[in-house]
Amino acid sequence: MKFLVGFSIACIAFAAPAMGQQAAAIGEQPAASASGGAALLPSLQPAGISGTVSDSDNGIISGAQVVLSGPTAADGQTATANDSAGFAFENLRPGVPYRVTISANGFVNWTSPEIVLNSGQYLILTGAKLELAGGSTSVTVSARSSDIQLATEQVHMEEQQRVLGIAPNFYVVYDHNAAPLTTKLKFELAWKEEANPVNILGEGFVAGLDQGGATPDYRQGAVGYFERFGAAYADGFTDIMFGGAILPSLLHQDPRYFYKGEGTTRSRLLYALGNSFICKGDNGRLQPNYSSVGGDLISGAISNAYYPRTNRGASLVFVNAGLTTGGRMVNDVVQEFLLKRFTTGGRNRAN
Numbered sequence: 001m002k003f004l005v006g007f008s009i010a011c012i013a014f015a016a017p018a019m020g021q022q023a024a025a026i027g028e029q030p031a032a033s034a035s036g037g038a039a040l041l042p043s044l045q046p047a048g049i050s051g052t053v054s055d056s057d058n059g060i061i062s063g064a065q066v067v068l069s070g071p072t073a074a075d076g077q078t079a080t081a082n083d084s085a086g087f088a089f090e091n092l093r094p095g096v097p098y099r100v101t102i103s104a105n106g107f108v109n110w111t112s113p114e115i116v117l118n119s120g121q122y123l124i125l126t127g128a129k130l131e132l133a134g135g136s137t138s139v140t141v142s143a144r145s146s147d148i149q150l151a152t153e154q155v156h157m158e159e160q161q162r163v164l165g166i167a168p169n170f171y172v173v174y175d176h177n178a179a180p181l182t183t184k185l186k187f188e189l190a191w192k193e194e195a196n197p198v199n200i201l202g203e204g205f206v207a208g209l210d211q212g213g214a215t216p217d218y219r220q221g222a223v224g225y226f227e228r229f230g231a232a233y234a235d236g237f238t239d240i241m242f243g244g245a246i247l248p249s250l251l252h253q254d255p256r257y258f259y260k261g262e263g264t265t266r267s268r269l270l271y272a273l274g275n276s277f278i279c280k281g282d283n284g285r286l287q288p289n290y291s292s293v294g295g296d297l298i299s300g301a302i303s304n305a306y307y308p309r310t311n312r313g314a315s316l317v318f319v320n321a322g323l324t325t326g327g328r329m330v331n332d333v334v335q336e337f338l339l340k341r342f343t344t345g346g347r348n349r350a351n
Contacts, residue, residue, distance in 0.1 A: 045120035045262060049100065050088035052153060053081045053130070061085050064104040064130075071096050086153065094119040107132055120262065122175040124150060151179035158256075159192060160345035168196045169343050171244070172335050173256045180282035181256075183249040190245040190255075194237050203232045217308040231306060238302045239324055243295020252282040253291045257335050272336040276328050292328065296321035 049068070053061040064081040068089045075096065079087040092098065100112040110130045117123060154175065161169040170193050181189070193199065207229035210216065218227040244255040258280060260271045279289035300317035307316060 043119075043262075044094050046090070047092045047094045047117035047120060048088060048090045048122045049092065049098070049115065049117070049125055050086065050122070050157075051100075051125035053085040053087070053102065053104070061104060064102055067101045067103075068092075068098055069101065070098050084156070086157075088157075092117055094121065100125060102130055104130060120176070122177070148179075148182055151181055151185055154178050155181065155185050155189060157345075158189070161343050162345050163339055163342050165344050167198050168193060169339060171256050172339070172343070173258045174261075174340070176258060178256075178258070180284070181248075181254060183245075186248050186255065187245045190240045193244070194240050199236070200233070203236055204229055206232045216311045231303070234306060235299060235303055235320065235324075239295055239299035242298045243292050247291040247294050247298075251290055253287065253289070254280045254282060255291060257332055259340060260336060261340070268336050269333065272332040273329050275332045276325050293321075293325070296324045299324065 053064045053066075062081050062083050062085045064085070064087075066079045066081060066087045068075075068077040068079075070076060070093070075093065075098070077089050079089065081087050089100075094117050096116065098115045098117070100115065101109060102111075103109045107130045112125065115123065154173075158170050158173065159168075161172065163169050170189055207225060210228045210232065211220070211225050214220070216228070216231060218224040218231075247253070248255045257275055260268050262268075263271075275289070276292055277289050278286055279291065281287045297317060300320035303320055304312045304316055
């Protein structure tokens, strides 16, 4: 799939020195978060807690006040349930006790049991109820009551992820235990990725590069540019739809990149490079990435329908597929070592 490939290459050119520093910094002690919490011990990854406020009939309750308390004042955070009734606390210290207190007008305050998070854990708060003061109606605090609802919430968080607050970064997952995607969610994610204005601008940039290189063999001038733009957009659309939605749905595979974020530089590099060939199945097990490889080949084959006759043939299929696979490998390496620090919203959102 071609999402973020062009942007990743630009990031490499911009931040090659930073990547060397990133590799050298593996295992250093992270600094304290601006959103609260003391500095972590070496090798520990920050943790997080999120949830959604809803009533007993699954009607959402926005505006509830959510307070996180820890062993020190610096560990405390506060949040207000948003329009979707969601809340999240990021950059929490693993291994220390936290409690969550939720309050809303007309309801009795609810306080969670003591919560101790593991390194890198992202806890979805479930099982709590905020009872109506003096009544029998209750409000349920839950990320969702089923895997489908949980996956829906997680995807909506991923759809808020932006590199530098601009470029979409929907296909990276920072929660190792993320719920598997439904077929509907796989198609939703693919469509939102390809229809995003930033990606359309990226396709226009690629078309400009092709125009300068006189490839494919379309004419020159404005008409030729728009022919190249159409071909670039069609390449990206077919690749993400087949490699990110259709085949993952049929083969029950997850098309997202699961950020590793720990281990040696070598192990993380091999993990990122291998993601194009080994993926996570909907059953949680690693398996050959038939979806991405198959999507690249199908997209390359379809391109024979609209590329100039002089460019058509078997070589077009394998060259396009090879370029796309190589671009994805570069993208995954950049995801693993660089883009997390520049990604805002969703999983990285601070309260």
